[in-house]
Amino acid sequence: LMVWLRRTTHYLFIVVVAVNSTLLTINAGDYIFYTDWMWTSFVVFSVSQSTMLAVGAIYYMLFTGVPGTATYYATIMTIYTWVAKGAWFALGYPYDFIVVPVWIPSAMLLDLTYWATRRNKHAAIIIGGTLVGLSFPLFNMVNLLLIRDPLEVAFKYPRPTLPAYMTPIEPQVGKFYNSPVALGSGAGAVLTVPIAALGAKLNTWTYRWMAA
Numbered sequence: 001l002m003v004w005l006r007r008t009t010h011y012l013f014i015v016v017v018a019v020n021s022t023l024l025t026i027n028a029g030d031y032i033f034y035t036d037w038m039w040t041s042f043v044v045f046s047v048s049q050s051t052m053l054a055v056g057a058i059y060y061m062l063f064t065g066v067p068g069t070a071t072y073y074a075t076i077m078t079i080y081t082w083v084a085k086g087a088w089f090a091l092g093y094p095y096d097f098i099v100v101p102v103w104i105p106s107a108m109l110l111d112l113t114y115w116a117t118r119r120n121k122h123a124a125i126i127i128g129g130t131l132v133g134l135s136f137p138l139f140n141m142v143n144l145l146l147i148r149d150p151l152e153v154a155f156k157y158p159r160p161t162l163p164a165y166m167t168p169i170e171p172q173v174g175k176f177y178n179s180p181v182a183l184g185s186g187a188g189a190v191l192t193v194p195i196a197a198l199g200a201k202l203n204t205w206t207y208r209w210m211a212a
Helices: 002-028 038-064 069-090 104-116 121-145 150-156 180-211
Strands: none
Touching: 038 069, 038 104, 038 121, 038 180, 069 104, 104 121, 121 180
16 A cells, blocks of 8 residues: 555656646746846746756656656646647637747657757756757747747737736847747757756655665
8 A cells, every 4th residue: 555655646646746847937938028127037938948848858768767757757747838828828818918838848858868868867967958958948949939929929918917026128138138939049058958957866765765
């Protein structure tokens, strides 16, 4: 019974992490809301999301030992975010109020690294973590370029229905730097590796807890 409880708890934990990733998306992704700090928020979003993806995906992948589970984890995050997008839309907000992040290609790179290195945990942490941090901002900027500008939507949306902190003001794009993808990728590549190592360590602790 205890073994069953521990395994059930572990898989529930995976789902909880994926749900929390979705909540982090909505909170950290200021650039998808109506803000004048669009590019600054994009960098913050890129770092927070790439690290959240790495810690959960590598944890799940190393637990199963099967390349492909990182992509499965990213798919869970994507589905939850689409549900959140639909919920906001049902409340009367514009369709572009939430932009669903592109996690899956970065997770596929992590899976590919794990597979290509014959399930080498350290290669997955260092190479896979770097690839996640580098690629995530790129995929998301391409995604943003293919949809309607959230700021444009904001100015067309009736302002009285928006909270005060979301009232659109004059954009300050490029005030401090002009390459949010480069900055997000650089910071993400550095920070995602130690966070991926944390995910691997959490996996070790889980094994010890299950064996106790």
